[in-house]
């Protein structure tokens with residue numbers, strides 16, 4: 001492990017992203033998915049040291065820049081969080097675009113970004129705003145009934161937006177900031193119920209994100225959401241992949257036309273603008289627009305004697 005990691009932090013609609021600029025592990029060459037596997041198997045301490053306390057915190061998403069394998073892409077990226085690795089991350093991609101602009105690595109315009117779940121096209125609209133044309137997104141199962149302890153039967157759709165989501169159309173709890181603890185507890189119960197019932201995404205993929213939807217608190221938004229991330233933190237942003245999954249459900253139900261704008265509000269009141277085009281096999285290609293702001297630049301330092309150089313052990 002290196003003793004210094006250079007990073008730049010930003011937030012997208014309140015949700016933090018830490019882009020690693022220097023000091024990441026050498027993952028060799030080859031397809032991005034193979035390098036992601038190498039990161040997972042041999043360098044998980046790197047992920048933990050960057051994301052876990054005392055240098056990070058639960059909500060933080062890391063973005064490790066990599067040489068792309070796909071020659072049509074300008075760069076590749078591996079996203080990671082407090083419990084593992086993410087195929088795609090919408091807020092993180094917006095944060096990455098704004099970060100790359102701030103260090104002079106890109107100019108306004110379009111660049112192609114390789115992720116482990118596909119190529120994403122990112123358009124930097126100005127110093128803070130970017131549009132992400134996400135990977136094809138789709139609804140996999142409609143109206144799944146789920147018995148959730150303390151809430152009876154809840155209904156939701158299983159959808160892919162770059163990560164797997166269980167999208168509950170009508171949250172049984174009000175989507176209010178003061179209720180975040182209860183919303184988190186409910187979402188954890190939903191995830192436990194999905195596991196108990198063996199409800200998965202395609203290919204038995206674990207559904208690790210829960211999205212509760214409800215009425216917006218501002219007239220400029222179409223809907224508000226609360227999204228539980230895989231490691232138990234909630235997404236402060238409206239969640240780029242969650243908004244993509246939502247668009248796939250709206251499109252499948254005929255509730256939003258291609259090209260029409262959908263404004264998604266997050267639990268903290270931040271907004272993403274979204275729209276979609278149709279693409280192959282009843283999937284949609286969502287575009288998510290949001291803003292990000294730098295919050296810090298610096299170096300993470302790791303003294304040899306530091307007992308917490310790789311974060312807090314899991315049992316703390």
Ligand code: PYC
Pocket residue numbers: 015061088089090091092163229235237238239240241242
């Ligand atoms: O914006 O896609 C997203 C995301 C996933 C997890 C946290 N944010």
